[in-house]
Amino acid sequence: MNVRVLVRDLAGEGNIDPVLMDGVAEGPTTTESKQTVLVVDDDARLRDLLCTVLTPLDCELVQAGSGEEALTALLKHKVAVIVLDINMPGMGGFETAQLIREADELASTPIIFLTGQADDGDLDRGYDLGAVDFLLKPVSAAVLYAKVKALLELDRSFARLRIEAAKLHEQQLQIARAAESRQREELALARRRARLATIFTEGSLDLSALEKTIVTELSRIFSAECLLRVPVRDNDWHETFSDPEADRTPEAVQSWLAAQTTGAVEGATPHEAVLVEELMARGEHVGFVCVGRTDGPAFSDVEAALFRGVSAAAALAISNATLYRVQAEYAAVMQATADAILAVDVSGAIRSCNKAATALFSGHADTLIGRSIVDLATDAHRDRLREQLDFTLATHQEVSMEMALAAGTRRPVDVLITLSPIGESVDLHVAVVVHDLTEIKQAQMVISHLASHDPLTDLANRRQLNERLAELSRRRDGKLVALLYMDVNRFKSVNDTYGHDTGDELLVEVAARLRSAAGTDALVCRIGGDEFIVVLEDVPSVDHAVAEGNRILQRVQGEPVRCKAVTLHPSLSMGISFLGGSARTAEELLSQADIAMFESKKNRLDECVLYTDTIGSQHKGKVDLRSEVAGAIARSEFRMAYQPIVNSATGALFGLEALVRWRVGDEEMPATDIIALAESAGQIAPLGRWVLTxxxxxxxALGRDDLKLHVNLSPDHVQDGSFLDDLIGAQRDFGIPPENICLELTERTFYADPAPACVALRHARSIGFTLAIDDFGVDHASMRNLLHVPIDWLKIDRTFVTEVHDDQRVQRLVRSQIALAACMHVDLIAEGVENQKQADWLRDAGCLLQQGFSYAHPIEAVDLDARIKKWSSASANLDSGEAKVI
Known part of the structure; x- marks a missing residue:
């Protein structure tokens, strides 16, 4: 229905504009949950008017009077459309939009800017920030309504499309998994059938011996008793029974199986632990075979399928034996078989053949008759076939062998060929049975490929790598072999954040880039989850190989990888070692490259690191140190130092950050290395308890309740079940008010499953402890972490502080962090302040609390009391405008 609405002029001049809006009373036509529209304007009257215009859309309308309020609202609501005024006091529309676009989950949210006037510069800036439209005041209600309605409909369409895409992807995965499972089962069945066919064929041409072989093999394969019944003259049966288990009566078990076979013949359903198959070969009935378990489990569908295949092979073997014993039935049976069968005389000339033979070799019997069977072999196998034919004629023994035959105009075919003497015939001396092995060979090739290649990336796997390195290590030609060892940095966080499907897509793309960059002469391998190796042979020099490694690294990292709905920037750490240099064996080569790769993770992510004896010694030293961590904790060889936190406006001391130290020999180990060693040694919980205590x-001991103590926590310690007991126990032992302690966390605490850490930290905060996120903004998902834990402090990382006084881009990023802290009602501390320019800029921007060498180096615990007492006199120097280091 048409609704006529009077809307005041949105420019604020008081004029009244009658606007006819057709269809605004119509709401969403779907049953989906309501969408949210955020209206941001500092004029409350204008916001109400805008919301009045959008009310008929039946969506949730959220108002914000400033950019700060808008950011807060976006943390609480999932917003489909943002209507944002450009000119607002404080944080303007463009600045607000910039912060919104920096959050991944809000990057695609459509924004409609409102402005009283707009020049080309404003338009360009707005569209750069992702605006979908500009509306000039006064705003036509019909235009605003239509644009928001269209964007809401587009949002609903995208939501439905994502749901359908997810459903389609899941269906495709299920189909692929089912197909893969079927293919594996079929390959397994094909291998078993081929093996049994060979066993039966090689068993004997004597029917009684063959029957014994069949029941023995079937009994062993299915762990069951087996009965074989073959027809004999006068409508009688000859039965062959496998040896039963020792504790059973043979006659009773045999009678039971015979009864099951008779029941199947008469149409009755056999027992569920019995399989019965009628044996057919070349269109002829050759008997029955039955396997049964008197007190065992029922047969599975896979066993039933294998039984049918084995029965077919057994039937063919029985038929072959019968064929050679009963020469009168030879021609009919020969024509019905799928194998090529040829009869040859003493010279090897073909006298007759079946249809399968003509189809395999030429397509016409006339072209085969009279030719020598030896001429059908390829050049490489012709002499061998002649020798085996002569042997069969001379000894009257059957011979089977694999070889290649020339199949007409097609390429050579791999076959299993059986040469069998034929009775007392005067003219025909040898029957040649040719079994096409093409499908079996293809299956073997697939199996061989899977055994030497990674199934995800199709790169060479660890087995192929070890075989190749073993070959290269045996060479003594003096040529250099380079091995590049690399892994994907932060790959675990990709899996934890975006899922293993996205992680697999990243690995596949990295593998493709490595294969392309390394070239066809290099061996490219995937040997683990995110570990890759490239082997370069016959490299001219060490420098050339290192340069090649850098080139490969640049090719892989050069472009982002688009995986599903996320774009990732691959980062690899790479180490290189040489066979023929310090490494003499394959094991040494791999170990040295691995050590060099871990060296690159420290601060050389953009280059291929060459293994040296110095790096190896340092690595061995760290391994030794890792084993000494537990003893060092027990002996209290660690010590604490304290970095002052200062109010930059007054010079007053605000608090102290506790930093763990360990002197090893003449070197001082930084806190980050100590934590890493303790985590790798499994000693982080004991070290965490020691640091807290x-x-x-x-x-x-200071007796200064006016100062705050900031203590750094290891993510692994927070995840440990003993964390809360350690924290609360230390606090009670020394009678410290919890509100005097701030617990500093890195964002790595929330990488995997954040639930255990969040529960522990929320409990600690409920007691009175305050929480801070250290190095804020350095790792991903910073905004998300603010939702998990009620944070009291954000610490601006030193990487932002270093150039904040002279880099405008850095300044904008820091201002956005300050604005975010104000919006979230949390306090800020800047770390790494090393000069007065940095301190002044941060103070003027609104970050008063600072720490760094500009104020003081970390103070040893033994000097802490005296240095704090002197702080008041030292801070008086701030009146001159310069911060002094104490």
């Missing part, structure tokens, strides 16, 4: 003890 020692820092709380030093703080209590």
């Amino acid at each position: 020692r820092s709380f003890e030093d703080y209590a």
Whole structure:
């Protein structure tokens, strides 16, 4: 229905504009949940008017009077459309839009800008920020309504499309998995049938011996008793029974199986633990075979399928034996078989053949009759076939062998050929049975490929790598062999954040880039989850190989990888070692390249790191140190130092950050290396308890409740079940008010399953401890982490502080962090402040609390009391405008 609405002029001049809006009373036509529209304007009256215009859309309308309020609202609501005024006091529309676009989950949210006037510069800036439209005040209600309605409909369409795409993807995965499972089962069945066919064929041409072979093999394969019944003259049966288990009566078991076979013949359904198959070969009935378990489990569908295939092979073997014993039936049976059968005389000339033979070799019997069977072999196998034919004629023994025959105009065909002497015939001396092995060979090729290649990326796997390195290590030609060892940095966080399907897509693309960059002469391998190796043979020099490694690294990392709905930037760490240099064996080569790769992870991510003896010694030293961590904790060889946190406006000391230290020999180990060693040694919980106890003890000894103590926590310690007991126990032992302690976390705490850490931290905060996120903004998902845990502090990382005084881009990023902290009602601390320019800029921007060498180096615990007492006199120097280092 048409609704006539009077809307005031949105420019704020008080004029009244009658606007006819057709169809605005119509709401969404689907049953989907309501969408949300955020209206941002500092004029409350204008916001109400805009919401009045959009009310008929039957969506949830959220208002914000400033950019800060808009950011807060976006943390609470999933917004489909944003209507944003450009000119607002404080944080303007463009600045607000910039912050919105920096959040991944909001990057695609459509924004309609409102402005009283707009020049080309504003339009360009707005569209750069992802605006979908500009509306000039006064705004036509019909235009605003129509544009928002269209964007809401587009959002609903995208939502439905994502749901359908997810359903289609899941269906495709299920189909692919089912097909793969069927293919594996079929390959397994084909291998078993081929093996049994060979066993039966090689068993004997004597029917009684063959029957014994069949029941023995079937009994062994199915762990069951087996009965074979073959017809004999006068409508009688000859029965062959496998040896039963020792604790059973043979006659009773045999009678039971015979009864099951008779029941199947008469149309009755056999027992579920019995399989019965009528044996047919070349269109002829040759008997029955039955396997049964008197007290065992029922046969599975896979066993039933294998039984049918084995029965077919057994039937063919029985038929062959019968064929050679009963020469009168030879021609009919020969024509019905799928194998090529040829009868040859003493010279090897073909006297007769079946249809399968003509189809295999030429398509016409006339072209085969009279030719020598030896001429059908390829050049490489012709002499061998002649020798085996002569042997069969001379000894009257059957011979089977694999060889290649020339199949007419087609390429040579791999076959299993059986030469069998034929009775007392005067003219025909040898029967040649040719079994096409093409399908079996193809299956073997597939199996061989899977055994030496990674199924996900189709690169060479560890087995192929080891075989090739073993060959290269045996060479003594003096040529250099380079091995590039690399893994994907932060791959676990990709799996944890986006799922294993996205992680697999990233690995496949990295593998494709490695294969392309390395070239066809290099061996490219995937040897683990995210580990790859490239082997370069016959490299001219070490420098050339290192340069080649850098080129490959640049090719792989050069372009982003688009996986499903996310774009990732691949980052690899690469190490290189040489066979023929310091590495003499394949094991040494792999170990050295691995060590060099881990060296690159420290601070050389953009280059291929060459293994040296120095790097190897350092690595061995770290391995030795890892084993000493537990003893060092028990002996209290660690110590604490404290970095002052200062109010940059007054110069007053605000608090202290506790930092763990360990002196090894003449070198001082930084806190990050100590934590990494403890985590790798499985000693992070004992070290965490030691840090809490020692820092709380030093703080209590100061007797300064006016100062805050900041303590860094290891992510692994927070995830440990003993964390809360360690924290609360240390706090109670020294009688420290919990509100005086701030627990500093890195964003790695929330990488995997954040639930255990969040539960522990929320409990700690409920007691009174405050929480801070250290190095904020360095890792991904910073905004998301603010939703998991009620944070009290954000610490601006030193990477932002270093150039904040002279880099406008860095300044904008830091201002956005300050604005976010204000919006979230949390406090800020800047770390790594090393000069007065940095301190002044941060203070003027609104970040008063700072720490760094500009104020003080970390203070040893033994000097802490005296240095703090002197702080008041030292801070008086701030009146001159310069911060002094104490």
